[in-house]
Amino acid sequence: MADELDTVYALTQVSSLVQGTLERRASEHGISLIQTRLLGTLRDRKPTVNELALLLGLDKSSTSGLVDRAERRCLVRRLPSQIDRRSVRVSLSAEGRTLVEAITADFEADIAAIVEPLDPLERATVAALLSRMLVAHATGRGVELSTIP
Amino acid sequence: MADELDTVYALTQVSSLVQGTLERRASEHGISLIQTRLLGTLRDRKPTVNELALLLGLDKSSTSGLVDRAERRCLVRRLPSQIDRRSVRVSLSAEGRTLVEAITADFEADIAAIVEPLDPLERATVAALLSRMLVAHATGRGVELSTIP
DNA sequence: TATTGTTATACTCTATAACTATA
DNA sequence: TATAGTTATAGAGTATAACAATA
Numbered sequence: 281m282a283d284e285l286d287t288v289y290a291l292t293q294v295s296s297l298v299q300g301t302l303e304r305r306a307s308e309h310g311i312s313l314i315q316t317r318l319l320g321t322l323r324d325r326k327p328t329v330n331e332l333a334l335l336l337g338l339d340k341s342s343t344s345g346l347v348d349r350a351e352r353r354c355l356v357r358r359l360p361s362q363i364d365r366r367s368v369r370v371s372l373s374a375e376g377r378t379l380v381e382a383i384t385a386d387f388e389a390d391i392a393a394i395v396e397p398l399d400p401l402e403r404a405t406v407a408a409l410l411s412r413m414l415v416a417h418a419t420g421r422g423v424e425l426s427t428i429p
Numbered sequence: 430m431a432d433e434l435d436t437v438y439a440l441t442q443v444s445s446l447v448q449g450t451l452e453r454r455a456s457e458h459g460i461s462l463i464q465t466r467l468l469g470t471l472r473d474r475k476p477t478v479n480e481l482a483l484l485l486g487l488d489k490s491s492t493s494g495l496v497d498r499a500e501r502r503c504l505v506r507r508l509p510s511q512i513d514r515r516s517v518r519v520s521l522s523a524e525g526r527t528l529v530e531a532i533t534a535d536f537e538a539d540i541a542a543i544v545e546p547l548d549p550l551e552r553a554t555v556a557a558l559l560s561r562m563l564v565a566h567a568t569g570r571g572v573e574l575s576t577i578p
Numbered sequence: 579t580a581t582t583g584t585t586a587t588a589c590t591c592t593a594t595a596a597c598t599a600t601a
Numbered sequence: 602t603a604t605a606g607t608t609a610t611a612g613a614g615t616a617t618a619a620c621a622a623t624a
Binding site for chain 1: 604605606607608
């Protein structure tokens with residue numbers, strides 16, 4: 281039992297550290313965590329506003345506003361859908377892509393540095409065990425491992 | 430190299446899951462993540478607004494507003510400082526304590542369930558390796574392992 | 579003068595409800 | 602009618618700057 285509490289505690293601490301790191305990097309690049317998440321979601325997709333809302337777990341009105349502010353900064357564009365004239369496709373601009381890639385690179389370097397004290401075998405062990413946890417958890421639901429933090 | 434990227438990825442995924450879990454539990458109890466963090470910080474302290482701002486990593490004006498809203502819901506109280514009449518001590522109310530403990534209990538049960546697929550030895554391994562990472566990271570700075578997510 | 583906390587202001591982020599334009 | 606998206610509104614959360622009270 282004690283080991284379970286230790287594990288919960290360690291996971292909680294690590295999670296704060298990791299999320300805090302991402303938030304700090306995003307902020308250094310002048311955008312918020314949710315804007316970073318928006319850009320990250322758009323790296324390999326051009327979803328409609330509704331799809332985006334589902335992916336981000338937000339209301340469609342919140343998503344619309346999020347896209348407004350990102351568009352105002354020229355980070356994303358709204359493209360008219362060809363098949364449904366009510367619909368819109370949200371797409372990353374070149375500027376948005378450059379930005380999200382810079383943030384991601386900085387963030388990943390930070391986490392790599394945090395992981396660095398472990399030797400390669402230990403890192404592989406952590407990765408394997410955490411992955412098993414994640415897979416088990418995702419399988420217990422509808423499987424939805426988000427792409428970006 | 431590949432193992433390092435895997436580790437970064439696994440840590441990122443786990444962190445989103447853990448923070449998302451906390452946020453969902455907080456929201457089920459009717460408060461935000463930052464309000465939960467405020468209450469958590471006050472569990473074993475009665476800091477001044479300035480100290481609280483440092484602990485939460487916020488500006489003192491943001492902190493003042495945060496405390497305003499928590500006080501309006503009777504979750505915290507402002508006590509006049511005895512030694513410095515400019516100062517205020519922020520203190521958890523009984524109601525606030527009950528609330529943060531309920532959220533924490535739910536949250537810890539969630540994480541325990543997520544960790545459950547690993548056997549006790551594997552859990553102990555994860556806890557030990559993550560703890561080493563955390564200690565190494567904290568030692569590299571001014572040591573500041575936050576108490577609550 | 580310097581510090582503690584609050585307030586005024588301006589923005590982002592969020593949800594609910596009402597709207598429009600398509601379907 | 603139903604769906605896709607926007608807008609109006611209201612509130613939390615955040616920072617900067619200016620302020621009052623106290624040190």
